[in-house]
Amino acid sequence: MDAQELLIWVRGAGLQIAAAVFVLGMSYRMLHLLLIGRKKSLAEARGSEWAGGLRTMWQRSFVLPKLSPRGRFTVVAGYLFHLGFFVTLFFLSQHIALFRAVFGFGWPALPRGVIDIAAVLSLGAMVALLAHRLVDPVKRLLSDYQDYLTWALSFLPLLTGFMLLREIAFEYVTLLTLHIASVELLLIAAPFTKLAHMFSTFISRWYNGAVMGFKGIRT
């Protein structure tokens, strides 16, 4: 199998397999999670679950809490990584062409300069977060293999994508194959690892808030 055949495979059958695993796994996990349901409360609560749930969704997403320096670093670097990831994923022209091909619609792209800054910030934040995870004794103790695996699975698409746009170290065809393959690994692993938070994070934020906002007797 030469370089071209490998590229055809990752753009064709490989992508179909990855998409099937990702969509099937995610739709199963998310819907199953919702169908578990919650016990019906027989007592009238003082607080509203919905108000509490929505408030926490807002606060955890957009309000910077008062934190220790360590906590602040984690939150800021974490946000930087996520924002950079979203900007490169959804606003690079080549990616929008992909979404247009799959979903049938697209949207305007951001200039390449903005994408480049976002990608570099995102990569830098990820490296800093990994270093902090390895250096900080508390974080190191809290980490298991999944934390490192999901870090690598998120880092590789960003890195190979950045290299691809500049043809760093390898030829375009090799870098494009590596980039698509790294995304496919991310898609395949996502439903079965912590990466599933890409869909469940707002559900769990709502749930946390709802529990706190209930204010009443559990029956």
Add this chain to the structure above:
Amino acid sequence: MKEQETLEQRLGEQGVSRRAFLKFCAALATMMALPPSSASAIAAALAKAKRPSVIWLSFQECTGCTESLTRSHSPTLESLIFDMISLDYHHTLQAASGHAAEQARDEAMKAFYGKYLLLVDGSIPLKDGGVYSTIAGRTNLDMLEEAAKGAAAIVAVGSCAAFGGLPNAQPNPTGAVAVSDIVKDRPIVNISGCPPIPAVITGVLAHYLTFGELPALDELGRPKAFYGETIHDRCYRRPFYDQGKFAKTFDDEGARNGWCLYELGCKGPTTHNACATTKWNGGTSFPIESGHGCIGCSEPKFWDAGSFYTPLSAPAADVATVAQVSMVAGAGAAVAMGALDRVKKQKLQQSREKLTVEDLKGD
């Protein structure tokens, strides 16, 4: 004896001055990325070169490669040098036909055994005993194997001979393969392209005449001098790619401004060829200059790499349908498991013994 004539003599007869000949040699040296001093070496070697016997076999092909070489532009030094080889057998170009033609091939093969150059265009069908393409009642496989035995070197002209090309595309009904899939014990140079650039084949032949060996090849057997870089790397629209400026349709503002054709399916970034530098039609232009993206014709399997108009960043297969089916399957599985959970829960509740006042009293 015409075969004994040197190239310089022949060119002189055809009214080509020594000055023009030297210019041609310098252009060849430049094109093949050889040092400037090699121009005189090429001139000296070519001037003395005897016309080598060339047998050209055409198999599963469209004659586009021959058309590219012979009709690219009115006589130039490239086409003259093509005259300088002794083309002893070529379906399309030779005057003889039938038995006389086949006899010419047999005679050339005997007379120049071990010395002749074998040029092949077209793929070779292997399915059903190779019956899908025959010449004078013989299969292409049979003819290639026989001719390859006495060849000094083989030049696979065009993507069909080099990689299988169009006949080899899915579902490949004739079991078509490339020359290199059959011949393993002879030096082979692949001059891929659909069709290949005329100057590239001239360059390879001139290199062979000058140095007596084939030029340096890449991992796919293509001469590095011409296939060392991608169309993308040499494209005059490259700055627009780097700035993220893309034409979205063939007649939008971006297309009129000459922006990058990546999103219209250009395969330039993954295609190795010299179109962007040597150009076509006597140096007039190349496809991207005419406003159409590269289709990647000099790469293996280019027919199977999805639509010519699908961007490289988009899937080459139908992913949307796969995703839809997977979503329905995933949701179905979740509903089924949810129902199963509910049944389990109900059963547990039913089997639970109710606590009565009597139980609480205890002993």
